[in-house]
Amino acid sequence: MIDFYTWITPNGLKIAIALEEFDLDYRAHAIDITSGAQFSDDYLAINPGGKIPAIIDHATGITLSESGAILLYLADRTGRLLPASGIARHQAIEWSIWQAASFAPTLGHAHNFLTYNPGMAPFAEDIFRRDTQRLYETLDARLEGRAYLVDDYSIADIATWPWVSRFARHKINLSDYPNVKSWYLRIALRAAVKRGYEVPHFTGTIPLP
Template sequence: MIDLYTWITPNGLKISIALEELGLDYHAHTIDITRGDQFSPEFRRINPGSKIPAIHDRDTGVTLSESGAILLYLAEKTGRLMPPTGPARLEVIEWLMWQMGGFGPTLGHAHYFLTYNAGQSPMAEAVFAKETRRLYETLDARLTGREHIVDEYSIADIAIWPWVSRYERHKIDLNDFPQVMRWYLALAARPQVRRGYEVPHFTGAIPTP
């Protein structure tokens, strides 16, 4: 059994979707970051950094935070969603790092400047709108002629997809990125993705263009 400490953010959704895809038993604990639950003494014993998601694996005793690290742990624990060796494994890690280091942080800033605080900082809006579009172009190019980010469905897809599901907050029209659109809708149709998207609670249907 895995205890998942999470909230309805792209980083949280990565882990619930992965757990659903892997068919692992888990219990979701709601950490409402809008109320400051992440700063509670109870949660800080799980993650002193006060950020979701985090897990505790009752079977192995492992407690882990940082969504990319958790995805790697789950893939290695089960031997699934990432090739065990070879170039394809490195590519999965490469695209996971692309999401962790660029796509996710940039899109997080896009949420802040383009949606939640529009009109407050024109320079920041211009910078993040331009970089957001560049990253979507990179993803679209990668998916040209490919069903998935790497050869087979992997934690790279799972890491990137929840961020794309916020495309409206990025002021992105997915019709401008047909390969991303195709890939996004294909994953959105997966029952495991749909179940994971509703953790820790249902907030609405998966957005579709």
């Protein structure tokens, strides 16, 4: 059994979707970051960084935070959704790290400046609007002629898809990025993705462009 500590954010959704895809037994614990629950003593004992998500895998005794590290762990634990060796494995890790290092941080700032605080910092809005568009262009180019980010559906797709599901907050029209749009809709049809999107609780159906 895995205890899974999460909230309704892209980083939380990654792990919810992965746990469903891997068909692992887990208990979801809602950590309401809007009320500061991530800074409670009980949660800080699990993740001193005070961020979600985090897991405790009681089968192995491992506690982990950081969504990228959790995805790699779950893939290695199950032997699924990450090639065991070769260039495909390295590319899946490459695109997972691209998501963690570039895509997610920029889009997180885009949420803040473009959606939650429009007009407050025009210079920052312009920077993050342009950088968000550039990253969507990068993703669209990678998906040219591909169904998924690497050869087959992998943790790289699971890591990236929840951020794209917030396309409205990025002020992005997915029709401007046809390869991303096709990929996004393809993954949205997966039963495990639909289930994971409702963890830790239902907030609405998957957004469709």
